[in-house]
Each structure stands twice: as C-alpha cells, then as structure tokens.
Amino acid sequence: MTTTVMLTVPAHDQHCVAAAQAMADKLSGISDASFVITPHRPPVDARAVYDAEDTGRLDDRVRPDLVIPFGHNPVHSGLWSTFKSFYSDPIAWVALLITSVLLCYGGGAAMFYVHSIHFREGGPAVSPYVHWALDSTFGWFGLTPVIAVLLPLAVRLCRGLPGWAFVLTVGFLFAIITTPGPLAHDLIVARGTPVANVVTQLLGDPSVVLQPPVHYPPLTKMAHQLVAGLPVYVLLSAISYAFVRLGLKVGASTR
Secondary structure (H helix, E strand, O other): OOOEEEEEEEOOOHHHHHHHHHHHHHHHOOOOOEEEEEEEOOOOOHHHHHOOOOOOOOOOOOOOOEEEEOOOOOOOOOHHHHHHHHOOOHHHHHHHHHHHHHHHHHHHHHHHHHHHHHOOOOOOOOOHHHHHHHHHHHHHHHHHHHHHHHHHHHHHHOOOOOHHHHHHHHHHHHHHHOOOHHHHHHHHOOOOOHHHHHHHHHHOOOOOOOOOOOOOOHHHHHHHHHHHHHHHHHHHHHHHHHHHHHHHHHHHHOO
16 A cells, blocks of 8 residues: 655745655655655745735645655744744745835835924934935834834734735834834934934034924824824835735746
8 A cells, every 4th residue: 555645845945845856756766655745834924925826835635644844844833933934935035125115214204204394393404315314224223123023923913814904914013113213213313312413414514503393292293103104104015015026926927
C-alpha cells in the first residue's frame, strides 16, 4: 500500500519549494511513498491582504498519511511569531515602506496645513517646504516602528474580511495613535526647540520677525489632529494599499 506524505512549504519561499521538490524526487526513487508538496500561508500573511490572486493554502482535497512541515513551521503563536510571520514575505517590507512614507509625508503635508496654516499655530523661520519636511521626517522616524506593528495587527484583525476593512482599520488606528502628535511635535521640533533652531540656522533666516502663534490647549490640539487625521489617514491608507497591489500585479505580469 502506498503511503501519501504531504510536505508543507512556505508559499512564497521558492528556495524551500525547490529543496522540498528535490527531496521528494530523491525519496520517491527509494521508497513506495507518494509525495505531495503543498504551499501554506502563515496565519498573518501580507499577501492574504495585498495579493488577491495568491492562493497559497493547504490542499483540502489531499488526505495524507503523514504531514511534514518543510522549512518554517506553518503554526505560529504569540505576538513575536505573528510579527515574524508577517515580515517573512518581502512584500510586507515593501508595504511598510510605501505605507510609512505616504502616511508620514502625505499626512504630514495635510497636518502642516491644518495646524500651521488653518489654525495659525506657526512654526520656525523657514520656508513652508522645509517646515513640512522637518515635521514629516520627525514623524517618519518616530512612527515607522509603530506602523511596522500596526500592519500585521490589522492583517490579523481583518483576516477573512475584504480589503476595505484592512484599509479602514489601518487608517482609523493610525489616526487614534497620532492624536497626541501635536504635543510630541511641540516638545521636539516646534519653534524655539533646539532642533528647530538648528534647522533655522541652516535653512532659514533667524532674523525674520514672525507673527506670534495662536495658542490652543493641548486637548484642543489633539481634537484638531483627530478630526482632520481620520479622513486623511484612511484615504492615504487606501492609496498605499492600491500602490502595493498595483506593484504586485506589475511584478506578476513581467515574470
């Protein structure tokens, strides 16, 4: 009687797939076992959200006598394993880069307008472009680690749901997380801070007489941030999601 052995391999690890195939071919010649190579997805997988065409999953039609995980174990538990599972696929790193740049620099432009121009909170004696770049770069360095955790968390929360649920979750959670952003901004890069003074000396004009800023209570600033941030960050999350999906489609079409 032939024994059916299923080798489960990570769906997107081509080296592991090739190694499993080589082992199956070798063992098939010296035993009466039948080998089936089946890709698996980790529980928190970037392509489950970004790649609608990907179907890497266990084949329910095969009833093996023995299942051998080949490569990384398909079973993950715990926060660290969830994090590792998500970033085991290179597309997760691409998604992190695109999402962090759009949320921090695109969102930074919107928040610059809201706080500095609309509510006249002012800024250092530099051009608006330098002001935006300063605030956004500060946000990018501070928030990219947060986004790195947010993306796999959103994938886990939205498992089995359509893509728009993932977009809404990322945008909503990021808006909540950045609500205290104006307070961190005022402490580190606002007018009069050491960082702003250095940037003004290098790229601005310290002799310019600036209009006094309008002062708001901390809770008011946070309310401005939240109300303006919710639609902005959901929109930017949708754009980043579309960019990653487009990149996957273009990459697949050129293979």
